[in-house]
Amino acid sequence: MMTFQRPYLFLTKTTLFALIISSVPASQILLEISPLWMLLFFIYWLINFPAKGRFFLALVLGVLIDILHGDILGQNALALILSSAFIVNVKQSFYVSNLSTQQVYVFSAASIYLSLILLVHILTQGFNFSYYLLIAPLTSALFWPVIKLALSKCRHQ
Numbered sequence: 573m574m575t576f577q578r579p580y581l582f583l584t585k586t587t588l589f590a591l592i593i594s595s596v597p598a599s600q601i602l603l604e605i606s607p608l609w610m611l612l613f614f615i616y617w618l619i620n621f622p623a624k625g626r627f628f629l630a631l632v633l634g635v636l637i638d639i640l641h642g643d644i645l646g647q648n649a650l651a652l653i654l655s656s657a658f659i660v661n662v663k664q665s666f667y668v669s670n671l672s673t674q675q676v677y678v679f680s681a682a683s684i685y686l687s688l689i690l691l692v693h694i695l696t697q698g699f700n701f702s703y704y705l706l707i708a709p710l711t712s713a714l715f716w717p718v719i720k721l722a723l724s725k726c727r728h729q
Contacts, residue, residue, distance in 0.1 A: 587636070610637055610648075611655055616719060618659050658681050
């Protein structure tokens with residue numbers, strides 16, 4: 573039987589790992605097309621751990637991302653909350669779906685996330701962003717099987 577604090581310990585570990593991965597220096601194009609790491613790790617956590625305060629945790633994680641990247645405070649938080657709400661709404665279907673259907677759900681959640689980020693960017697800085705960013709939901713969906721497998725291995729150790 574899983575203890576009450578274990579889901580939060582797992583979330584803490586994966587959050588640190590996601591923050592480290594998203595902070596690794598790389599070329600600008602690689603950074604723009606890279607998966608939405610925190611979203612992927614949080615989706616795994618949402619699907620596999622029953623826990624209270626999911627949206628509050630999404631708020632905290634989003635603010636951490638904002639601080640780490642120097643973004644407008646709250647934009648990643650809002651994006652993560654709304655993407656999480658989508659995943660929570662399809663959780664029953666997501667859990668029993670095959671991998672390709674899960675990738676569609678991840679693509680949809682990543683598209684919601686990116687849409688909100690781009691909306692804030694357009695409202696604050698105008699319509700000047702790299703079109704490579706539009707690939708991020710696709711790379712997130714493509715990386716989902718790897719993340720799912722890796723986290724499943726970590727969870728069961």
